[in-house]
Amino acid sequence: MKQNEKKVSWISFLLVLAFLGLVFWLDQIIKPTNKMYMLMTVLQKGSVYALAAVSMNLLNGYTGLFSLGHAGFMLIGAYTYAIFTIPSSARDTVYQYFDAAIRISFPELLSNSMGSAGTVLGVAIAVIFAGLAAAFFGYLIGLPVLRLKSDYLAIATLGFAEIIRAVFQWQKLGPITNGSNLLKNFMRTSLFKLKVGDTKLVFSTFVPVLIATLSIIVIVKLVNSTYGRAFKAIRDDEVAAEAMGINLAKHKMISFTVSSFFAGVSGAMMAMVLSIAQASNFKAAMTYEILLMVVLGGIGSTSGSVIGSFLFVAASEWWLRGLDSGKFLGIEAPGIFRNGFRLVVFSVIIMIVVLFFRKGIMGEREISDLFREKKKAKGAAR
Amino acid sequence: MRKDKPCILRVEDVTMQFGGVVAVNNFSMEEYEGEIVAIIGPNGAGKTTAFNVITGVYAPTNGRVTFDGRKVIENFPRGKMKKGYLGENAGKYTDHLEPTPDKLTALGMARTFQNIRLWKSMTVFENVLIAKHMKRTSNLFSATFGGNRAEEKRQRDEADALIETVGLSDVRDEPATSLPYGKQRRLEIARALATDPKLLLLDEPAAGMNPQETVELTRFIGEIRDQFHVSILLIEHHMDLVMDISDRIYVLDFGSMIAHGTPVEIQANEKVIDAYLGVTDDA
Numbered sequence: 001m002k003q004n005e006k007k008v009s010w011i012s013f014l015l016v017l018a019f020l021g022l023v024f025w026l027d028q029i030i031k032p033t034n035k036m037y038m039l040m041t042v043l044q045k046g047s048v049y050a051l052a053a054v055s056m057n058l059l060n061g062y063t064g065l066f067s068l069g070h071a072g073f074m075l076i077g078a079y080t081y082a083i084f085t086i087p088s089s090a091r092d093t094v095y096q097y098f099d100a101a102i103r104i105s106f107p108e109l110l111s112n113s114m115g116s117a118g119t120v121l122g123v124a125i126a127v128i129f130a131g132l133a134a135a136f137f138g139y140l141i142g143l144p145v146l147r148l149k150s151d152y153l154a155i156a157t158l159g160f161a162e163i164i165r166a167v168f169q170w171q172k173l174g175p176i177t178n179g180s181n182l183l184k185n186f187m188r189t190s191l192f193k194l195k196v197g198d199t200k201l202v203f204s205t206f207v208p209v210l211i212a213t214l215s216i217i218v219i220v221k222l223v224n225s226t227y228g229r230a231f232k233a234i235r236d237d238e239v240a241a242e243a244m245g246i247n248l249a250k251h252k253m254i255s256f257t258v259s260s261f262f263a264g265v266s267g268a269m270m271a272m273v274l275s276i277a278q279a280s281n282f283k284a285a286m287t288y289e290i291l292l293m294v295v296l297g298g299i300g301s302t303s304g305s306v307i308g309s310f311l312f313v314a315a316s317e318w319w320l321r322g323l324d325s326g327k328f329l330g331i332e333a334p335g336i337f338r339n340g341f342r343l344v345v346f347s348v349i350i351m352i353v354v355l356f357f358r359k360g361i362m363g364e365r366e367i368s369d370l371f372r373e374k375k376k377a378k379g380a381a382r
Numbered sequence: 383m384r385k386d387k388p389c390i391l392r393v394e395d396v397t398m399q400f401g402g403v404v405a406v407n408n409f410s411m412e413e414y415e416g417e418i419v420a421i422i423g424p425n426g427a428g429k430t431t432a433f434n435v436i437t438g439v440y441a442p443t444n445g446r447v448t449f450d451g452r453k454v455i456e457n458f459p460r461g462k463m464k465k466g467y468l469g470e471n472a473g474k475y476t477d478h479l480e481p482t483p484d485k486l487t488a489l490g491m492a493r494t495f496q497n498i499r500l501w502k503s504m505t506v507f508e509n510v511l512i513a514k515h516m517k518r519t520s521n522l523f524s525a526t527f528g529g530n531r532a533e534e535k536r537q538r539d540e541a542d543a544l545i546e547t548v549g550l551s552d553v554r555d556e557p558a559t560s561l562p563y564g565k566q567r568r569l570e571i572a573r574a575l576a577t578d579p580k581l582l583l584l585d586e587p588a589a590g591m592n593p594q595e596t597v598e599l600t601r602f603i604g605e606i607r608d609q610f611h612v613s614i615l616l617i618e619h620h621m622d623l624v625m626d627i628s629d630r631i632y633v634l635d636f637g638s639m640i641a642h643g644t645p646v647e648i649q650a651n652e653k654v655i656d657a658y659l660g661v662t663d664d665a
Contacts, residue, residue: 225525236501245487245516
């Protein structure tokens with residue numbers, strides 16, 4: 001039994017490592033001019049949404065808290081990351097109409113003393129900072145909101161997310177947030193290149209994928225720990241959980257804050273992938289998209305959320321593109337396949353998926369269960 | 383009455399009023415260590431309400447609960463209740479102590495529910511294991527990053543041992559809700575025992591059980607008391623079970639206590655026979 005569990009975690013670990021290796025390799029061979037570069041875009045955006053979906057799943061799927069404030073926390077993460085990585089040379093062009101108040105850039109600061117290693121470290125610190133900022137606001141919002149249940153909680157969090165968006169667009173906060181203008185010129189994925197000797201290594205896709213992978217591993221570890229079990233107990237039956245000594249307020253707050261932290265990290269990734277940060281991008285519709293990925297993948301399944309996000313991004317950004325531009329699967333029909341038709345087909349596909357997979361693609365299972373079930377079957381055969 | 387032993391639970395003048403309805407009126411009781419005490423009464427007599435007050439689900443309108451020598455719950459008519467209070471002993475209590483159920487569980491009070499409340503998506507083992515969460519010493523970070531291996535292993539071993547003791551090893555990895563009713567009850571009791579309680583509160587443990595299962599349960603409750611050194615407070619409708627295992631019985635009717643004593647005394651009590659064993663609808 002124990003041996004089996006160890007094997008499962010080893011297989012999972014090796015698979016993750018192989019995936020990271022593959023992404024690193026693809027990063028070197030597929031240039032932005034390549035026809036297949038769409039794959040890299042999907043990997044980048046997919047990993048952003050995968051982390052967002054997994055962190056939302058931690059709340060909605062594992063703790064049973066129906067929260068819809070994700071876009072708000074991602075926004076905080078995106079802005080925090082952007083503000084703290086704008087190099088001083090670009091600051092005045094970015095803050096055109098304001099006098100920038102925050103004049104620190106972590107990557108720049110550290111690269112002055114440590115070279116390119118400092119840049120890497122600076123980006124890492126900015127990402128963690130983004131998570132912490134989101135977690136802090138998550139904690140503050142959680143104080144009043146977590147007393148509510150189900151639909152009421154959803155409405156309250158949705159409201160707070162909209163408030164966050166409005167505040168970040170407020171002109172009075174311009175020196176920090178640049179008002180309703182966008183933030184740009186900060187450390188973005190297209191700048192993630194390193195010269196080692198004579199070879200130039202590209203990390204544009206590898207970095208977001210790596211951040212997402214590490215974060216998701218942490219979330220999985222949390223879910224499998226004693227705290228994760230307590231979260232599931234709260235989801236299954238709050239009254240019983242409280243009667244068995246689980247402090248509801250405390251555990252809900254932990255789940256909410258941790259989820260906000262990783263939403264913030266995914267927001268930072270979103271900023272570096274899109275190379276801009278603008279509050280008006282983080283609308284409630286973004287939360288719904290993430291919720292859709294969670295539901296498609298299977299509420300309560302981490303691998304489901306990841307699969308759901310990548311499928312969602314690949315379908316909407318890549319596979320169905322032709323539906324908007326006249327040619328799809330070799331069929332040319334400019335009359336039908338024009339702007340907006342993609343979304344129609346996309347909605348139909350989602351409806352079909354939800355109809356045939358009532359509990360999402362994965363239900364409550366995980367990919368690692370696949371190895372586990374096989375092992376069990378073998379044992380039974382003996 | 384085992385007055386030589388220390389008092390584990392003392393309920394004093396507990397009144398629970400919902401709006402204009404007094405569900406429990408001036409209820410007092412004591413339980414001494416190692417006793418099995420039963421609260422009986424017709425449907426709607428206020429047994430479960432009294433139970434919910436003791437376990438912290440409801441804050442009483444007036445009264446005090448002392449557990450294991452420590453005052454844990456106390457309240458007096460406040461706010462809106464100040465004017466509308468219909469019970470007795472107003473002004474006798476002045477303190478306001480209203481812990482959440484988990485705090486009481488941490489002090490050593492564990493309960494089961496009338497309508498079984500197991501964690502549905504989880505296995506038998508996980509149900510017992512989660513009840514060990516309360517006993518953790520690890521914080522969020524050490525638990526997430528594997529800094530609590532020893533504790534985790536100890537919890538798992540303890541949960542396994544407990545499952546073994548209550549005789550559920552053969553269904554250890556089955557989903558909790560797939561068990562037959564009798565075993566679900568047993569599991570719920572095992573889960574409560576996993577918190578290492580001093581006092582175990584059972585809310586109608588034999589509800590919905592067939593005679594065979596009830597006999598097994600009666601034996602099981604007796605075993606638990608001896609093996610785990612817990613005191614047991616139970617609400618029950620099955621007279622066989624109550625008369626069989628209780629040391630003392632409290633009888634509630636319309637929210638008020640009408641009698642208390644040993645099973646023999648209760649069986650002979652006129653008031654009880656009228657109210658409960660007599661010609662009521664639900665007898």
